[in-house]
Amino acid sequence: MGKTTKLLAAFCGFSLLALGALDIQAKTLVYCSEASPEGFNPAFYTGGNTLDATSKNLFNKLVEFERGTTTLIPGVAEAWEMSADGKEYTFHLRKGVKFHTTKIFAPTRELNADDVIFSFMRQLDPKNPFYKVSNGTYVYFNDMGMPDLIKEIVKVDDHTVKFILKSKHVTMLADIAMDFASIQSKEYADKMMAAGTPEVIDQEPVGTGPFQFVSYQKDAVIRYKANPDYWMGKAPIDDLVFAITPDASVRYQKLKAGECHVMAMPNPADIAAMAKDPEVNLMQLEGLNVGYLAYNTMQKPFDNPKVRKALNMAMNKKAIIDAVFQGAGKVAKNPLPPTIWSYNDKVVDDPYDPAAAKKMLDEAGVKGLKMKVWAMPVSRPYNPNARRMAELIQADWAKVGVKVEIVSYEWAEYLKSGQAKDHDGAILLGWTGDNGDPDNFLATNTSCESVGGNNYAEWCYKPFEDLIQKAKVVSDQAERTKLYEQAQVIFKEQAPWATISHSLVSEPLRKEVVNYKIDPLGGHIFYGVDLK
Amino acid sequence: MAAFFLRKLFVLLPTFFGVTLLAFVFIHMLPGDPILLMAGEHGMSPERHATLMKEFGYDRPYYIQYGLYLKGLFHGNLGQSIITRKPVLQEFLTLFPATIELSVCAIFIAVFFGLPAGMIAATKRGSVFDHAVMTGALAGYSMPIFWWGLLLIIFFSGILGWTPVSGRISLMFFVEPTTGFMLIDSLLSDQAGAFRSAISHLILPALVLGTIPLAVIARQTRSAMLEVLGEDYVRTARAKGLGPIRVIGVHALRNAMIPVITTIGLQVGTLFAGAILTETIFSWPGIGKWMVDSIFRRDYPSVQGGLLLIATVVMLVNLVVDLLYGLINPQIRYMD
Numbered sequence: 001m002g003k004t005t006k007l008l009a010a011f012c013g014f015s016l017l018a019l020g021a022l023d024i025q026a027k028t029l030v031y032c033s034e035a036s037p038e039g040f041n042p043a044f045y046t047g048g049n050t051l052d053a054t055s056k057n058l059f060n061k062l063v064e065f066e067r068g069t070t071t072l073i074p075g076v077a078e079a080w081e082m083s084a085d086g087k088e089y090t091f092h093l094r095k096g097v098k099f100h101t102t103k104i105f106a107p108t109r110e111l112n113a114d115d116v117i118f119s120f121m122r123q124l125d126p127k128n129p130f131y132k133v134s135n136g137t138y139v140y141f142n143d144m145g146m147p148d149l150i151k152e153i154v155k156v157d158d159h160t161v162k163f164i165l166k167s168k169h170v171t172m173l174a175d176i177a178m179d180f181a182s183i184q185s186k187e188y189a190d191k192m193m194a195a196g197t198p199e200v201i202d203q204e205p206v207g208t209g210p211f212q213f214v215s216y217q218k219d220a221v222i223r224y225k226a227n228p229d230y231w232m233g234k235a236p237i238d239d240l241v242f243a244i245t246p247d248a249s250v251r252y253q254k255l256k257a258g259e260c261h262v263m264a265m266p267n268p269a270d271i272a273a274m275a276k277d278p279e280v281n282l283m284q285l286e287g288l289n290v291g292y293l294a295y296n297t298m299q300k301p302f303d304n305p306k307v308r309k310a311l312n313m314a315m316n317k318k319a320i321i322d323a324v325f326q327g328a329g330k331v332a333k334n335p336l337p338p339t340i341w342s343y344n345d346k347v348v349d350d351p352y353d354p355a356a357a358k359k360m361l362d363e364a365g366v367k368g369l370k371m372k373v374w375a376m377p378v379s380r381p382y383n384p385n386a387r388r389m390a391e392l393i394q395a396d397w398a399k400v401g402v403k404v405e406i407v408s409y410e411w412a413e414y415l416k417s418g419q420a421k422d423h424d425g426a427i428l429l430g431w432t433g434d435n436g437d438p439d440n441f442l443a444t445n446t447s448c449e450s451v452g453g454n455n456y457a458e459w460c461y462k463p464f465e466d467l468i469q470k471a472k473v474v475s476d477q478a479e480r481t482k483l484y485e486q487a488q489v490i491f492k493e494q495a496p497w498a499t500i501s502h503s504l505v506s507e508p509l510r511k512e513v514v515n516y517k518i519d520p521l522g523g524h525i526f527y528g529v530d531l532k
Numbered sequence: 533m534a535a536f537f538l539r540k541l542f543v544l545l546p547t548f549f550g551v552t553l554l555a556f557v558f559i560h561m562l563p564g565d566p567i568l569l570m571a572g573e574h575g576m577s578p579e580r581h582a583t584l585m586k587e588f589g590y591d592r593p594y595y596i597q598y599g600l601y602l603k604g605l606f607h608g609n610l611g612q613s614i615i616t617r618k619p620v621l622q623e624f625l626t627l628f629p630a631t632i633e634l635s636v637c638a639i640f641i642a643v644f645f646g647l648p649a650g651m652i653a654a655t656k657r658g659s660v661f662d663h664a665v666m667t668g669a670l671a672g673y674s675m676p677i678f679w680w681g682l683l684l685i686i687f688f689s690g691i692l693g694w695t696p697v698s699g700r701i702s703l704m705f706f707v708e709p710t711t712g713f714m715l716i717d718s719l720l721s722d723q724a725g726a727f728r729s730a731i732s733h734l735i736l737p738a739l740v741l742g743t744i745p746l747a748v749i750a751r752q753t754r755s756a757m758l759e760v761l762g763e764d765y766v767r768t769a770r771a772k773g774l775g776p777i778r779v780i781g782v783h784a785l786r787n788a789m790i791p792v793i794t795t796i797g798l799q800v801g802t803l804f805a806g807a808i809l810t811e812t813i814f815s816w817p818g819i820g821k822w823m824v825d826s827i828f829r830r831d832y833p834s835v836q837g838g839l840l841l842i843a844t845v846v847m848l849v850n851l852v853v854d855l856l857y858g859l860i861n862p863q864i865r866y867m868d
Contacts, residue, residue, distance in 0.1 A: 035825075036825075039617060132587075135587070135588070135612070137567075137570060137584060139574065142576075142580055143571070143576075217817060218626055218817055218822075219627065219815075219816075219817030219821055221699075221703065223706070243699060244815060244817075245699075246821065247698075249682055250685060250697060250813060250814070253686065253689060253690050253698075254698060256690060257696070257697050259697055259698075259703075410564045412564030412565060415571075415572075415573065415575060431573065432573075453577070454574070454575050
């Protein structure tokens with residue numbers, strides 16, 4: 001054996017070392033995340049793993065969601081007022097909020113109005129010097145209609161900021177509690193710009209949140225430490241580590257071996273075993289999402305509500321959920337999930353009754369119907385296996401004489417073609433809530449304005465539209481609730497979708513993890529979490 | 533030899549440009565575009581889509597985009613990832629050492645075990661050992677990497693607790709990436725136990741990645757040896773009274789090595805393909821996983837740059853293999 005071979009043998013160490021899994025020091029919480037973050041500026045991205053790695057733990061917003069709920073609570077704005085016409089929001093900023101001190105940046109001042117204005121104007125104003133830094137696309141900011149909504153942001157004084165809107169918008173507070181509205185340090189941005197490296201602020205983040213960034217090794221690990229100066233008090237854990245582990249089965253093995261304390265996105269097939277595992281605490285919560293089959297209501301015979309209703313009644317949703325979700329889903333009867341306020345539980349779902357469905361189709365003059373059902377090429381929480389779902393629908397509808405052809409396209413193409421008003425048949429899709437407001441579900445997916453866009457049913461129905469538009473401008477939540485409840489009744493009657501599923505979000509953690517709360521908005525928030 | 537080397541290098545040039553063109557064409561032939569994928573279910577208005585396509589330069593004719601890409605290449609610029617907004621070369625160089633480390637160990641396992649197994653199987657043709665090696669090789673070659681990896685994790689990490697489940701080093705250690713090779717960096721870090729931890733993390737993924745090359749090398753060695761052992765010069769060597777070790781080790785093996793070396797060279801490409809799955813299972817931060825993610829996200833610059841760099845590495849390895857022929861068998865001359 002030559003020298004080289006010996007060296008390689010030493011290099012690889014081919015003697016199986018009887019090494020147990022190494023324990024992590026106390027007060028270091030390890031989270032097995034599913035993927036690398038796309039970057040470290042939450043304003044650029046919409047991916048859940050990126051937002052977990054940034055806004056959920058590193059940054060604050062003016063207004064925040066209370067951990068484990070969709071209730072709005074003060075963030076770095078300790079109070080706010082809305083003008084009588086609903087077009088002006090004045091935020092009073094908290095004093096004593098400090099930005100993180102890192103290897104490359106030591107803040108000389110606390111958070112003030114300049115930081116708030118910078119964080120929004122970077123996304124709003126194409127002339128802002130940071131607008132094009134890192135090729136920022138500001139997807140969420142644009143999706144939520146902020147450029148058309150915000151007229152001006154005014155600094156009243158160092159700790160008061162006024163947002164002047166072009167029109168009244170009752171979901172403004174919920175919108176700016178979202179991740180894209182994370183408050184960044186203007187002082188840091190200016191310093192990096194002066195150094196000729198403005199893009200660094202998007203790679204080495206500085207926020208005011210409970211944890212601060214330490215290091216990142218792509219596809220391997222992200223390290224954070226608790227922010228000792230956090231305005232709500234230091235986090236109970238000292239260090240937070242994201243161990244990036246793409247495969248769900250491997251994440252589970254790591255959890256069992258004690259190599260991580262919390263894991264993201266378990267395999268539905270592993271849920272039963274996790275529930276029985278003595279080392280694992282399986283937490284579950286109904287997800288803030290809905291999976292649906294949208295009929296193209298501009299196309300015959302789906303322009304007839306009776307036909308849509310009949311097809312819904314020919315679909316055995318319970319069997320579909322059991323097969324596709326394997327216990328991690330629930331039948332949906334409304335376009336809103338049950339966890340959102342204004343959910344109308346009094347709505348009665350269409351019964352599974354193939355005989356009645358066939359009769360209704362006959363009455364509508366529909367015989368020998370041949371149609372397409374679009375199956376998504378990707379897995380989503382609201383539909384982990386669209387192909388399987390489409391096959392089950394195909395089998396159900398065959399019983400009432402409807403012949404289904406299942407089609408699928410590449411994901412971006414699927415979405416683009418599905419938005420075309422003349423797309424063929426019915427399309428499987430879904431929606432995950434962004435901010436806990438019913439408007440984010442109904443106006444985004446079923447309003448007349450969204451026809452040709454996110455309204456994949458291409459459905460515009462005036463009585464429904466009037467209700468959801470009125471709910472947009474009414475401030476009183478009780479009144480809004482009534483409007484949305486009525487809207488759900490109309491939705492059930494008109495049946496532009498077959499509402500199919502709400503997922504059950506499962507979060508497996510080790511037993512030593514305490515005070516963890518599942519975020520109904522799908523994030524992983526580690527402030528307040530402790531280890532026994 | 534020098535002329536041969538230069539000629540080979542000259543042949544590499546058009547191959548290199550062919551790869552740039554193929555990578556460009558293939559990624560642009562895929563349906564969908566990166567801008568729409570960024571928006572996901574949220575969708576994007578046609579106006580906003582058009583604005584962003586313009587900002588990224590994807591509204592231009594393909595030949596202009598390709599020309600700009602080549603222009604960048606001449607300046608050593610592979611472009612910037614449209615997802616992470618970092619230079620492609622920087623991303624590649626950050627991740628590539630992990631793949632190299634894993635691949636070197638995998639090929640070492642394959643050669644270390646595959647070569648002797650094939651040799652012994654050939655010399656003991658028809659024996660129980662021969663049948664065992666061939667059956668094992670067939671099983672190893674046929675086994676899906678994903679399944680094999682998970683099986684090893686469940687057995688060695690889950691049940692026996694001998695090896696860690698995944699990753700490159702225990703999270704207890706904070707090793708600064710100096711060279712990018714964890715075994716070297718862990719030694720440089722002077723942290724007690726870091727090197728041991730790095731090795732324990734490498735064993736299973738290297739074994740999984742090395743399984744298919746091991747099977748191929750064992751089979752190839754066996755068949756090459758069987759052919760050579762029947763040659764006249766081997767019979768002559770035996771007739772001269774040379775010992776079996778000298779006959780097999782010097783006369784037979786040396787001649788049988790030509791096709792085996794070719795096979796090993798070709799396995800480098802296979803290793804990169806296998807690395808995609810192995811890296812995913814073992815959370816190994818290498819280029820395999822990065823390339824797949826880039827393709828799914830239609831990150832054009834990363835896919836083009838990554839393919840080009842990987843193809844270059846494979847071409848260079850094959851060039852080295854060509855040069856090795858002469859060292860193994862001096863009868864081979866580098867001439868036309």
